[in-house]
Amino acid sequence: MAKINDNYLKLKAGYLFPEIGRRVRAFTAANPSAKVIRLGIGDVTRPLAPAVLKAFHDAVDDLGTTENFAGYGPEQGYDWLINTIIEKSYTPLGVSLKTEEMFISDGSKCDCANILDIFALDNIVAIGDPVYPVYNDTNVMIGRTGEANEKGYYQNIVYLPCNEANSFIPALPTGKVDIIYLCFPNNPTGVVADKAELKKWVDYANANDAVIFFDAAYEAFITDPSIPHSIYEIEGAKKCAIEFRSFSKTAGFTGVRCGLVVVPEEVMGTTTLGEKYSFNKLWLRRTTTKFNGASYPVQRAAAAVYSDEGWRQTREIIDYYMENARIIREGLTEAGVTIFGGVNAPYIWLKTPDGMTSWDFFDKLLTECNVVGTPGSGFGPSGEGYFRLSAFGNQDNVIEAVERIKKNLK
Numbered sequence: 001m002a003k004i005n006d007n008y009l010k011l012k013a014g015y016l017f018p019e020i021g022r023r024v025r026a027f028t029a030a031n032p033s034a035k036v037i038r039l040g041i042g043d044v045t046r047p048l049a050p051a052v053l054k055a056f057h058d059a060v061d062d063l064g065t066t067e068n069f070a071g072y073g074p075e076q077g078y079d080w081l082i083n084t085i086i087e088k089s090y091t092p093l094g095v096s097l098k099t100e101e102m103f104i105s106d107g108s109k110c111d112c113a114n115i116l117d118i119f120a121l122d123n124i125v126a127i128g129d130p131v132y133p134v135y136n137d138t139n140v141m142i143g144r145t146g147e148a149n150e151k152g153y154y155q156n157i158v159y160l161p162c163n164e165a166n167s168f169i170p171a172l173p174t175g176k177v178d179i180i181y182l183c184f185p186n187n188p189t190g191v192v193a194d195k196a197e198l199k200k201w202v203d204y205a206n207a208n209d210a211v212i213f214f215d216a217a218y219e220a221f222i223t224d225p226s227i228p229h230s231i232y233e234i235e236g237a238k239k240c241a242i243e244f245r246s247f248s249k250t251a252g253f254t255g256v257r258c259g260l261v262v263v264p265e266e267v268m269g270t271t272t273l274g275e276k277y278s279f280n281k282l283w284l285r286r287t288t289t290k291f292n293g294a295s296y297p298v299q300r301a302a303a304a305v306y307s308d309e310g311w312r313q314t315r316e317i318i319d320y321y322m323e324n325a326r327i328i329r330e331g332l333t334e335a336g337v338t339i340f341g342g343v344n345a346p347y348i349w350l351k352t353p354d355g356m357t358s359w360d361f362f363d364k365l366l367t368e369c370n371v372v373g374t375p376g377s378g379f380g381p382s383g384e385g386y387f388r389l390s391a392f393g394n395q396d397n398v399i400e401a402v403e404r405i406k407k408n409l410k
């Protein structure tokens, strides 16, 4: 009989969102007239910007003509998209990138997982806690870890606790690690790292020959002009950092699917024999072998995000979500809740009142306010006692949800 990849058996069952779904269904079955407002999941709700939609349509029409038909494109993405992103999104930051350093994909979740292919298994990996669960679970699947302990921490992963004491920005590892995942603006906590903070990580990575995986999925939500949008704004980062970006949250592409990875040519690792080797070359090889490119209409739609009209319309949608974030932040603060995030990110991370557990607060909010959020403990042990609200909802619903919470907690 064929053997399975046993590493999958080490994974805890996908518990968080199924359990939220189960509790919400049980509540609505028992209370059919309750108007439940969902501020739980990290998905967008606004439609695509009209200019983006038009480009998408036009590209689909291209496929119906002999002259403009597009078949296989370059596996790593079309130059016209890559160069547009570099020019519109990196050059203004003072970051210069070569076309060969950017790879277009069908989204960031896959990229964050697939990048592990080009790193040896005996690298030591550090991840935050709480964290986007993909970073942890993909390392388990690929066989880098041992079993999980009762807290949920896996052997051979270095966990970096993020808590109130460190403002949810982890301290540098005390020992040497080889790979570090950073996500700013952060999901789930909504906090950001300034340039001085990121410089500490870049310096650590360069001093320890480590590579930083920088997840910038929420960079478009940054409102404070002093906060870096890309890790390459930090001196020395091109030697040690791989950056992930996505059109999912920026431009409502969660269903369309498009992301990108930047692998600068200078980011080096060593072979078993101790020779230096460029990760860019390996990633190109991996991409051209295992991927056949994001679809042509999707890449056309992505390029239209950066047209004058497309960008203006896309910004309006981001502003809409950030207005939701403001409403949640200010409402909860008025209700006496301690909150974090929500200024440069579409997530508000709140401390549960009276020391309640994350799940007890979930039940309270569901049954007393009919509002659904996400228990912080679902993102890692250090998330216990915290709770995530998302600003991706409809504004009228957000206003109503905040009013209900305010009444309940006052």
Ligand SMILES: *Cc1c(COP(=O)(O)O)cnc(C)c1O
Binding pocket: 042, 106, 107, 108, 109, 110, 132, 183, 187, 215, 217, 245, 246, 247, 248, 249, 254, 258, 259
């Ligand atoms: C939503 C999200 C992504 C983007 O995922 P896609 O696969 O591009 O939709 C990446 N990282 C984090 C932390 C996210 O929350």
